[in-house]
Amino acid sequence: GENVEQHPSTLSVQEGDSAVIKCTYSDSASNYFPWYKQELGKRPQLIIDIRSNVGEKKDQRIAVTLNKTAKHFSLHITETQPEDSAVYFCAAMGSNYKLTFGKGTLLTVNP
Amino acid sequence: DTEVTQTPKHLVMGMTNKKSLKCEQHMGHRAMYWYKQKAKKPPELMFVYSYEKLSINESVPSRFSPECPNSSLLNLHLHALQPEDSALYLCASSQHSTGGTEAFFGQGTRLTVV
Numbered sequence: 442g443e444n445v446e447q448h449p450s451t452l453s454v455q456e457g458d459s460a461v462i463k464c465t466y467s468d469s470a471s472n473y474f475p476w477y478k479q480e481l482g483k484r485p486q487l488i489i490d491i492r493s494n495v496g497e498k499k500d501q502r503i504a505v506t507l508n509k510t511a512k513h514f515s516l517h518i519t520e521t522q523p524e525d526s527a528v529y530f531c532a533a534m535g536s537n538y539k540l541t542f543g544k545g546t547l548l549t550v551n552p
Numbered sequence: 553d554t555e556v557t558q559t560p561k562h563l564v565m566g567m568t569n570k571k572s573l574k575c576e577q578h579m580g581h582r583a584m585y586w587y588k589q590k591a592k593k594p595p596e597l598m599f600v601y602s603y604e605k606l607s608i609n610e611s612v613p614s615r616f617s618p619e620c621p622n623s624s625l626l627n628l629h630l631h632a633l634q635p636e637d638s639a640l641y642l643c644a645s646s647q648h649s650t651g652g653t654e655a656f657f658g659q660g661t662r663l664t665v666v
Contacts, residue, residue: 472652473652473653474652475654475655483659484642484657484658484659484660485595485642485657486657487654487655487656490652490654492652530594530595534652534655537600537607537608538583538600538602538607538608538646538648539597539600539608540585540597540644540655541597542594542595542596543594544593544594545592545593545594
């Protein structure tokens with residue numbers, strides 16, 4: 442089955458700096474890669490996603506890149522703000538609609 | 553309506569009780585999911601329903617019994633649970649698409665087994 446590795450497990454940055462979170466996946470059949478943000482006590486919420494036919498996608502301060510050959514994808518957050526502090530999960534979905542999550546990254550943005 | 557609604561929000565049950573968790577969506581999604589999430593861990597897939605039929609069971613113990621009565625509803629029946637089953641139970645739904653689509657999560661049911 443699919444295995445998703447996520448690094449780092451914790452990340453602390455100063456407000457205004459950039460944050461990068463990296464994930465690798467094992468199943469070459471996976472074709473959809475969402476990123477979720479989960480604040481304490483709340484549901485996971487999609488912040489950006491990318492499909493296997495695209496190499497990069499950007500939405501304001503958030504961007505995701507995908508390297509299918511290397512089977513890795515990354516989340517980039519620029520100009521970080523304290524409200525970006527949360528746990529971020531990467532995930533990979535294959536053709537069976539099974540979504541496999543990475544272990545998560547606790548991002549802390551210090552004012 | 554882009555909401556997945558779960559009830560109840562909180563549930564405390566004894567090990568001999570029978571209870572049910574409910575999930576509802578009106579987005580026309582034909583894939584629905586149950587996830588279990590322990591503190592400081594990622595959501596862990598339990599079941600996937602595709603067109604109201606169970607398509608994936610991740611070797612979940614039989615004390616958890618899913619049910620999909622129609623395309624909008626998903627239930628999780630609980631019986632004889634153990635304290636280690638205490639967790640946040642998340643329901644999610646998504647469209648059917650070979651390219652993969654966003655899974656919308658409900659706010660979850662926080663379950664405590666005593």
